[in-house]
Amino acid sequence: MSDAIGTSYLGQAIDLLRGKRVLCVGDLMLDRFIYGDVERMSPEAPIPVLSQTEEEQMLGAVGNVARNVVALGGVATIISIVGDDEPAGHLKRLISENEGLHADLVTVSGLNSTVKTRYISRGQQLLRADVEDCVTLREEDENRLLDAIRSELGHADAVAISDYAKGCLSTRILRNLVDLANEHNLPLVADPKYRDLDRYNGVTILKPNVKELSEAFGLPCTDDETAEQLLKHAMSALRVGSIVLTRSDQGMSAIDGSGKVGHVRDRMTEVFDVSGAGDTAAALMSLALGAGLSTLDATKLANKACRIAVSKQGTAVVYADELAQAIATDQFRTTEQKIVSAHVASDLVKKWRLRNNRIGFTNGCFDLLHAGHVSLLAQAKSECDRLVVGLNTDASVKRLKGESRPINNETARSIVLASLADVDLVVLFNEDTPMSLIEELRPDVLVKGADYTVETVVGSDFVRSYGGTVKLAELEEGHSTTRTIHKIQM
Numbered sequence: 001m002s003d004a005i006g007t008s009y010l011g012q013a014i015d016l017l018r019g020k021r022v023l024c025v026g027d028l029m030l031d032r033f034i035y036g037d038v039e040r041m042s043p044e045a046p047i048p049v050l051s052q053t054e055e056e057q058m059l060g061a062v063g064n065v066a067r068n069v070v071a072l073g074g075v076a077t078i079i080s081i082v083g084d085d086e087p088a089g090h091l092k093r094l095i096s097e098n099e100g101l102h103a104d105l106v107t108v109s110g111l112n113s114t115v116k117t118r119y120i121s122r123g124q125q126l127l128r129a130d131v132e133d134c135v136t137l138r139e140e141d142e143n144r145l146l147d148a149i150r151s152e153l154g155h156a157d158a159v160a161i162s163d164y165a166k167g168c169l170s171t172r173i174l175r176n177l178v179d180l181a182n183e184h185n186l187p188l189v190a191d192p193k194y195r196d197l198d199r200y201n202g203v204t205i206l207k208p209n210v211k212e213l214s215e216a217f218g219l220p221c222t223d224d225e226t227a228e229q230l231l232k233h234a235m236s237a238l239r240v241g242s243i244v245l246t247r248s249d250q251g252m253s254a255i256d257g258s259g260k261v262g263h264v265r266d267r268m269t270e271v272f273d274v275s276g277a278g279d280t281a282a283a284l285m286s287l288a289l290g291a292g293l294s295t296l297d298a299t300k301l302a303n304k305a306c307r308i309a310v311s312k313q314g315t316a317v318v319y320a321d322e323l324a325q326a327i328a329t330d331q332f333r334t335t336e337q338k339i340v341s342a343h344v345a346s347d348l349v350k351k352w353r354l355r356n357n358r359i360g361f362t363n364g365c366f367d368l369l370h371a372g373h374v375s376l377l378a379q380a381k382s383e384c385d386r387l388v389v390g391l392n393t394d395a396s397v398k399r400l401k402g403e404s405r406p407i408n409n410e411t412a413r414s415i416v417l418a419s420l421a422d423v424d425l426v427v428l429f430n431e432d433t434p435m436s437l438i439e440e441l442r443p444d445v446l447v448k449g450a451d452y453t454v455e456t457v458v459g460s461d462f463v464r465s466y467g468g469t470v471k472l473a474e475l476e477e478g479h480s481t482t483r484t485i486h487k488i489q490m
Helices: 007-017 062-071 086-096 139-153 171-183 210-217 224-237 277-290 295-309 320-338 342-354 371-382 394-401 410-418 435-441 460-465 481-489
Strands: 021-026 028-041 048-061 075-082 101-107 114-121 124-131 158-162 188-191 242-246 252-256 261-264 359-364 386-392 425-429 445-449 469-473
Touching: 007 277, 007 295, 007 320, 021 062, 021 139, 021 277, 028 062, 028 075, 028 086, 048 062, 048 086, 048 114, 062 075, 062 086, 062 101, 062 158, 062 277, 075 086, 075 139, 086 101, 101 139, 139 171, 158 171, 158 277, 171 188, 188 277, 210 224, 210 242, 224 242, 224 252, 224 261, 242 277, 242 295, 252 295, 261 295, 277 295, 295 320, 320 410, 342 359, 342 386, 342 425, 342 435, 359 371, 359 435, 371 386, 371 445, 371 469, 386 394, 386 410, 386 435, 410 425, 425 435, 435 460, 445 460, 460 469
Parallel strands: 021 075, 021 158, 028 114, 075 101, 158 188, 359 386, 359 445, 386 425, 445 469
Antiparallel strands: 028 048, 114 124, 242 252, 252 261
């Protein structure tokens, strides 16, 4: 599995989702929410009496996947089955009212359209009442569904399979859908409900939750280690491109065909309602794959979207602008977390070494960051797994450059450096050279610009004494802070 895109790029990646077309196939439901107040218990039984104040209806299951696709900037087409009944009329009306959402629904005679009604008071769900049929489709109904799938696949960038085990995705429908999508080179994301996961062989991403995957293979999943063991076992047993395991408040874990496992977490948020969070993840992953992003990158975006979804009431959608805002907020928070003291950096470096990470180090004033700085940092990061940047304090810069420097203070310079994806830590040092910091961190590779020689790089003898290396980065011609200041003053 390739390394995921950095946080700074996640926001840009949202723009790649816009206009992508997702074919959403699976079980369609009508979600009803009855809101009210509870002020007394029933005299008839030990149950609360709900005084109804409001009712809301929305598309559920594959319909909620499609709603999220549209909210995130994509275009969605639903293919599913409904009954010839009143709920089917509500479903069709809700689809027609949602711009960017289309549907080709097959009416199955004698079928009760699925309705889930939730009774809620003050944010607390009191009861859920379901009306549903788990139908076995007739051959003629399957043929109509397959005709609809064939007619829509040519217009799609990705396929989302939403299987709630209500009958729409029969074995024949599912196998034909997977084969047809693979013929069109379309990525498929499958949200499973059946214990027999072999029926989803051939999909690009299989997205079970912990309960579903643990029960399918009889293995526990309580932490990262057991999650990794479960994913590797499942990957060896199934014929799928990747598996993304949703782990509730522990985030998500993903494995691809190479067997590499990645764990994705996000900052905790208040959980208001988990209804539909899985649909949000399926929508985001489908759009991301349709836009050409990797599995781990899609998982990162999906995990952030789910964090937003669970903070809302009901089967709420996540909009592209609020996802972008959440990423921007997280980026600033992550930037601040990268700026640490020498002692904290030392502790982090020790932890990274336990994971066999190669530690790189470079240093400088980095006043008025320019293309030459960016190139140096990129070259430095290419030599290591984790790059630590030593940054001269304002006092140190004044001693080296004169009283007119720095142009930007150490706080501003630290934040700018930490915002770069190639930089893992920024550590301020007040001395004229970073020698004491180098001795503290003992980097595996020391990087400076090619205007130095290996012998004149501060710390080179020390780093080479324990087997480390010194690399000289190529310089970008025509770029320097002094030259930039001179141009400004002219």
